[in-house]
Amino acid sequence: MHQHRVIIAGAGLGGLTLAHGLRARGFDVAVYERDPHPDARSQGYRVQLDEPGLAGLERCLPEHLFRLGLATAASPPARVSVRDRHLGTLADRPTAPGPDPAGGTARPYRPYRSYAFNRPTLRQILLSGLADTVRYGAELLSWEREQDGTVTARFADGRSASADLLVGADGVGSVVRRQLLPHARVEDAGLRLIYGRIPLDALDAPDAPDAPDAPDAPDTGVGGAGGAEAAALPPWVFDSIFTVVTGGPGSPHVGFGPVRFARPPGAAGPAHTPPVPLTPVGDYVACLVGAPADHPAMPSFEALRGLDGPALRELAGRLVGDDWHPDVHRLLDRWETDSLFPLRISTASPVPPWEPGPVTLLGDAIHAMSPVLAMGANTAIRDAAELTRTLAGAAASGAPLVDGVRDYELRMREYAFSVVAASRRTGRQRVGQS
Numbered sequence: 437m438h439q440h441r442v443i444i445a446g447a448g449l450g451g452l453t454l455a456h457g458l459r460a461r462g463f464d465v466a467v468y469e470r471d472p473h474p475d476a477r478s479q480g481y482r483v484q485l486d487e488p489g490l491a492g493l494e495r496c497l498p499e500h501l502f503r504l505g506l507a508t509a510a511s512p513p514a515r516v517s518v519r520d521r522h523l524g525t526l527a528d529r530p531t532a533p534g535p536d537p538a539g540g541t542a543r544p545y546r547p548y549r550s551y552a553f554n555r556p557t558l559r560q561i562l563l564s565g566l567a568d569t570v571r572y573g574a575e576l577l578s579w580e581r582e583q584d585g586t587v588t589a590r591f592a593d594g595r596s597a598s599a600d601l602l603v604g605a606d607g608v609g610s611v612v613r614r615q616l617l618p619h620a621r622v623e624d625a626g627l628r629l630i631y632g633r634i635p636l637d638a639l640d641a642p643d644a645p646d647a648p649d650a651p652d653a654p655d656t657g658v659g660g661a662g663g664a665e666a667a668a669l670p671p672w673v674f675d676s677i678f679t680v681v682t683g684g685p686g687s688p689h690v691g692f693g694p695v696r697f698a699r700p701p702g703a704a705g706p707a708h709t710p711p712v713p714l715t716p717v718g719d720y721v722a723c724l725v726g727a728p729a730d731h732p733a734m735p736s737f738e739a740l741r742g743l744d745g746p747a748l749r750e751l752a753g754r755l756v757g758d759d760w761h762p763d764v765h766r767l768l769d770r771w772e773t774d775s776l777f778p779l780r781i782s783t784a785s786p787v788p789p790w791e792p793g794p795v796t797l798l799g800d801a802i803h804a805m806s807p808v809l810a811m812g813a814n815t816a817i818r819d820a821a822e823l824t825r826t827l828a829g830a831a832a833s834g835a836p837l838v839d840g841v842r843d844y845e846l847r848m849r850e851y852a853f854s855v856v857a858a859s860r861r862t863g864r865q866r867v868g869q870s
């Protein structure tokens with residue numbers, strides 16, 4: 437049987453999940469990543485995965501890596517809370533499991549709870565087993581369709597590569613999308629964020645005496661030695677997987693997401709079978725301060741990018757006024773200034789159907805959305821699972837690969853752009869998204 441060749445541009449959460457899924461089904465996969473090496477830049481902090489992301493990971497990853505992912509993730513109470521600036525409750529809802537993307541096949545881990553992963557840890561787990569698949573320092577510049585139906589990708593360092601399918605998993609600024617769908621619109625969502633973490637304990641050590649070493653150790657929800665620090669923080673921070681404190685429409689908001697590891701990654705990775713080296717990381721609370729881009733205290737994004745950690749914290753303190761509950765200021769005082777960085781949020785507009793071919797897109801490359809519903813990575817991973825399924829189906833039945841691309845794009849446009857719209861609606865109601 438012909439072994440189909442697939443090039444994936446971008447080694448983010450979506451691209452790496454797809455690489456696992458397709459490799460496991462006999463495809464010849466190469467991932468080309470612009471970064472010079474896996475640790476070239478901060479990958480951010482917490483990422484919450486719910487039904488779509490967890491089901492996607494389970495369908496694409498080797499079972500042992502999926503298990504390691506869950507074993508190292510935190511599982512705070514599966515509720516999202518919205519509070520006003522005096523901490524009065526505006527909304528408090530469970531993170532309900534979403535619809536079953538696979539159509540109901542029973543799996544060992546269902547029903548899924550919501551998990552808060554440390555994004556760099558999840559990425560290390562996803563990179564495991566792909567050393568011969570991911571090529572770094574490979575910035576895709578352009579691609580072209582060949583007469584024989586294949587596609588050639590060209591890279592900044594002069595390299596080129598050919599395949600039966602090119603998948604643009606290259607994020608919000610996607611080069612693949614710009615060439616495939618030049619009319620697709622990605623807009624500034626009118627939101628700026630200052631993102632960082634509040635550490636709860638010292639780094640864990642691989643041989644930390646309090647780290648349980650059985651891979652299936654019970655989920656205590658508490659990792660490392662963070663108890664004392666955590667006890668010093670207001671308890672409501674730990675009552676929900678994510679809490680938004682909002683100043684009201686047009687005003688700043690603050691978000692808190694606790695990450696207390698079930699098992700400290702630095703201990704769980706080496707104890708896993710087979711061992712997977714994972715960088716030690718202590719418990720923390722991910723914390724962001726956001727405001728509309730046109731808020732009077734918010735500088736231009738260029739100016740924001742020029743601010744160092746202390747200046748970002750000072751700005752956040754000004755955005756969050758004196759009349760906010762003292763707990764919020766106490767939490768911001770514990771922000772690790774070195775961890776702070778600014779973000780500009782983008783959102784995509786729906787794209788009318790296009791003719792399927794040997795080039796397709798997944799994740800933020802096609803449906804960037806604001807993070808208010810924490811669904812961007814969930815949807816990118818769901819895409820990876822959907823595309824794996826439809827391509828494998830086409831290959832198994834001897835149909836052209838483009839049939840699998842067509843099926844995937846049909847479904848993806850529907851579910852993904854409805855999540856983009858829901859994120860925009862909630863963003864407008866809650867945090868002043870434009």
Ligand SMILES: Cc1cc2nc3c(=O)[nH]c(=O)nc-3n(C[C@H](O)[C@H](O)[C@H](O)COP(=O)(O)OP(=O)(O)OC[C@H]3O[C@@H](n4cnc5c(N)ncnc54)[C@H](O)[C@@H]3O)c2cc1C
Nearest residue numbers: 446448449450470484576606607799800810811812813814
């Ligand atoms: C503050 C914040 C919090 C969030 N929290 C959550 C959450 O809790 N849950 C959730 O589901 N989502 C969350 N999201 C959204 C989520 O981060 C994104 O939707 C997700 O990372 C998209 O994954 P991706 O693989 O499509 O793209 P990316 O993660 O952006 O990966 C793209 C990759 O492509 C590479 N690349 C770019 N251009 C090229 C090129 N030309 N050639 C080669 N490689 C290239 C990049 O270096 C990168 O590695 C959050 C977003 C933000 C901003």
